[in-house]
Amino acid sequence: PEHLDWHGSEQRYIEDKLQLVTGAAPRVAVLNAADPHLAALSLPGSDVVWFNQPQGWHMRGDIVHRGGQAVFDTRNTPLPGRHNRGNLCAVLAALEALGLDAVALAPAVQDFRPLPNRLQRIGQADGLTYVNDSISTTPHASLAALECFAGQRIALLVGGHDRGLDWTDFMQHMAHDVPPVEIVTMGSNGPRIHAMLQPLADAGRFGLHAAADLPDAMSLARRALGEQGGVVLLSPGAPSYGAYRDYVARGRHFAELAGFDPDTISAIPGIGIA
Numbered sequence: 001p002e003h004l005d006w007h008g009s010e011q012r013y014i015e016d017k018l019q020l021v022t023g024a025a026p027r028v029a030v031l032n033a034a035d036p037h038l039a040a041l042s043l044p045g046s047d048v049v050w051f052n053q054p055q056g057w058h059m060r061g062d063i064v065h066r067g068g069q070a071v072f073d074t075r076n077t078p079l080p081g082r083h084n085r086g087n088l089c090a091v092l093a094a095l096e097a098l099g100l101d102a103v104a105l106a107p108a109v110q111d112f113r114p115l116p117n118r119l120q121r122i123g124q125a126d127g128l129t130y131v132n133d134s135i136s137t138t139p140h141a142s143l144a145a146l147e148c149f150a151g152q153r154i155a156l157l158v159g160g161h162d163r164g165l166d167w168t169d170f171m172q173h174m175a176h177d178v179p180p181v182e183i184v185t186m187g188s189n190g191p192r193i194h195a196m197l198q199p200l201a202d203a204g205r206f207g208l209h210a211a212a213d214l215p216d217a218m219s220l221a222r223r224a225l226g227e228q229g230g231v232v233l234l235s236p237g238a239p240s241y242g243a244y245r246d247y248v249a250r251g252r253h254f255a256e257l258a259g260f261d262p263d264t265i266s267a268i269p270g271i272g273i274a
Contacts, residue, residue, distance in 0.1 A: 001138055001165055021046065030094045051093035052086070057102070059086055066092070066103055077109050080119040081148040117251040119148055119235075122258060122265045127229030128222065130258040132265065134251035136235040139170035145235035146173075146180060153230030154180035155221035157214070160238030160250075162189035170237070171196050174205065180233070182207040182224040184217045189238055213243065214250070218257045232258070 007013040021029045025045040031038045033053035051057045058065055062075045074085040095102040117134040133145045142158055183206055185194040194210050201208035207224050211217035221232045240250040252262035
């Protein structure tokens with residue numbers, strides 16, 4: 001749903017993406033066995049390396065395995081969330097497809113530094129942990145971010161440019177899973193999200209607050225979490241258009257409002273971007 005403005009429909013998006021293997025006929029295709037679209041493919045012209053299946057690279061709980069061999073525990077890596085740690089299986093399968101010793105290379109992930117604006121812990125202050133997930137521009141991305149901090153007191157900052165995306169699945173998770181303790185809505189689609197969440201808030205599922213903008217949202221989140229502390233999570237599930245130039249500018253403003261240097265949190269080591 002992230003790219004409907006270009007592809008027109010989710011089905012067309014899938015068809016277009018599959019052309020990378022069905023039309024381009026790569027010598028080697030590294031594919032996710034857990035994806036039904038990929039698992040159903042017939043690629044007679046390509047050698048297929050599968051991950052997320054018992055014979056290849058896959059995860060069992062938090063442990064990455066190569067077949068029956070346990071290789072390393074992902075809980076000690078700087079990658080937040082099972083979805084990100086699960087991506088390691090794709091990386092390791094690709095390395096192996098290139099003829100490299102992926103088992104020997106796997107420990108290098110311990111030194112990985114995640115990119116800015118992607119579930120980025122920018123620091124702690126006054127009992128609060130600030131997490132910048134400004135690149136989250138779909139409701140499903142916000143759900144993935146919440147999963148990363150399950151069990152903690154979370155104030156979720158959600159909302160932004162309204163592309164008309166369906167938030168029904170997000171609402172279902174808020175109704176049936178363990179929700180954040182506080183949700184602050186903002187942006188042009190903030191009122192729509194707020195209205196959908198209001199019945200759940202009225203039932204005591206979480207605290208619900210409407211903010212005029214990001215500074216207001218930060219103030220409301222801090223006040224709502226109070227002295228017990230917790231996580232202030234910017235994972236808006238929507239683009240930044242209208243309020244900011246892009247998600248980077250939104251993330252930088254979030255860092256600044258939290259009391260951290262936006263230049264420091266935006267830097268990408270090694271490629272000269274700050």
